[in-house]
């Protein structure tokens with residue numbers, strides 16, 4: 001394992017960020033190259049824990065001469081966000097200076113323009129420099145895995161249609177509980193990487209990208225950071241890398257049997273009014289149409305002081321909010337359903 005650091009000078013005097021990058025050199029240039037990062041949203045740590053144990057396994061594989069494809073790993077992709085504390089609370093999702101989501105506004109370019117990502121970096125603020133460096137590394141690879149987590153959540157992934165169903169092997173290897181098939185229409189890291197590959201040839205947008213993968217894996221909820229869980233996830237990802245030929249070891253993957261639904265089939269359950277939310281149902285549960293999901297106490301103590309939130313259609317509860325005081329229109333749950341939601345959805349990501 002080789003280690004290096006990318007140095008990012010801050011936008012104010014006296015500040016410098018250091019981004020550790022770990023590399024395993026592959027012996028076979030013909031097999032896929034791999035890029036893995038975690039904690040782009042700086043307080044999403046299940047992936048960082050996974051990577052810690054994955055690297056243990058990869059060092060063993062390296063000793064045994066089994067690393068065939070180059071593997072580049074950024075265990076914590078966002079030192080800028082990790083240092084942002086606002087009145088004692090870590091703010092890892094949005095850059096406080098520009099109010100932009102650390103996982104949006106990645107450059108939408110062709111992979112042919114990859115080198116330009118790291119040219120004249122001085123003209124960009126530090127967050128954009130970070131994004132450009134990450135994307136530059138990813139676009140040098142074939143399999144790109146961005147490890148995130150949701151709030152309270154099952155393990156699931158956002159996978160662009162362009163990689164499906166080939167990517168069912170990743171879902172199987174990681175034992176995912178659901179796959180959300182996305183449209184590739186956002187500027188999130190994973191989708192910007194897919195965009196660059198789709199637009200490799202000028203004027204000819206590819207619909208399918210066989211042999212490639214760029215994916216956002218949601219490794220359950222923000223607090224699901226435990227040694228056994230992280231070791232199991234690391235073993236799963238190791239198996240996936242072996243099955244795609246990046247590591248020389250025999251693996252057998254079963255078929256993925258969980259639900260794989262388009263984003264249009266996700267019911268985003270929102271709070272109709274502000275108040276104290278009492279959840280009746282939990283993640284992992286299947287609900288029927290019209291079933292009670294939550295009661296919101298809108299006027300505590302009053303006889304008519306509650307409103308009910310019910311399931312618009314049957315489905316699997318994939319995520320749930322960890323907040324208990326909710327604002328009007330706050331996201332309460334994501335439910336994966338068999339049919340499209342009647343609620344209008346803009347193309348792109350489900351959440352800001």
Ligand SMILES: [Zn+2]
Pocket residue numbers: 041044103148149
């Ligand atoms: Zn995230």
